[in-house]
Amino acid sequence: MRSKSVPLLLHVCCAPCMTVVQKALSREGFAVTAFFYNPNIHPFKERQRRLETLTAYSGSEGIPLEIVEAYPLEENIRMLLEAENRCYSCFEDRLSVTADRAHEMGMPAFSTTLSVSPYQNQEQIIKAGENAAFKAGVEFIYRDFRDLYKDSIRISRENGMYRQSYCGCVFSERDRYFKIKSPGMI
Ligand code: SF4
Secondary structure (H helix, E strand, O other): OOOOOEEEEEEOOOHHHHHHHHHHHHHOOEEEEEEEOOOOOOOHHHHHHHHHHHHHHHHHHOOOEEEOOOOOHHHHHHHHHHOOOHHHHHHHHHHHHHHHHHHHOOOOEEEEHHHHOOOEOHHHHHHHHHHHHHHHOOEEOOOOOHHHHHHHHHHHHHOOOOOOOOOOOHHHHHHHHHOOOOOOEO
């Protein structure tokens, strides 16, 4: 527990994952502001549904929320198609924008709710987060929150939250039917 709360910008993939991560970081003494930047989520309707769930939850819990409204679909799909490892590029994009925004807002640190997922490659997330932190001049706070994943499911069910059935991009939406693993999934 820190003696004085440290402002932290938390990249949020979805509200169910934020439930446990925000509370755990707050217990450590971070003053968390949620940050929604996920142009990877396809289609737009799905992105809006996840965002609406997050907006409702943040409002009910009094958690400040910053939203990037832009939805650069062409750029995002081009980036994923051209990437050597599309999940790593996807993590890097989202965490770089979060790190830059933390810097602009005068916040010394950022983190991500991706750290609660047992299905995502945590080594890739750490590498992308640390690279983004180095470039922006802020600290990447990584915690392995995978042991809280079941709690996030329970809390989201108790609160009647929408829970998505695929990671986000159009490829992951297809892959669930073909039992294909994306390069950032384990
Ligand atoms: S599977 Fe998930 S992490 Fe990988 S590119 Fe698609 S949305 Fe991004």
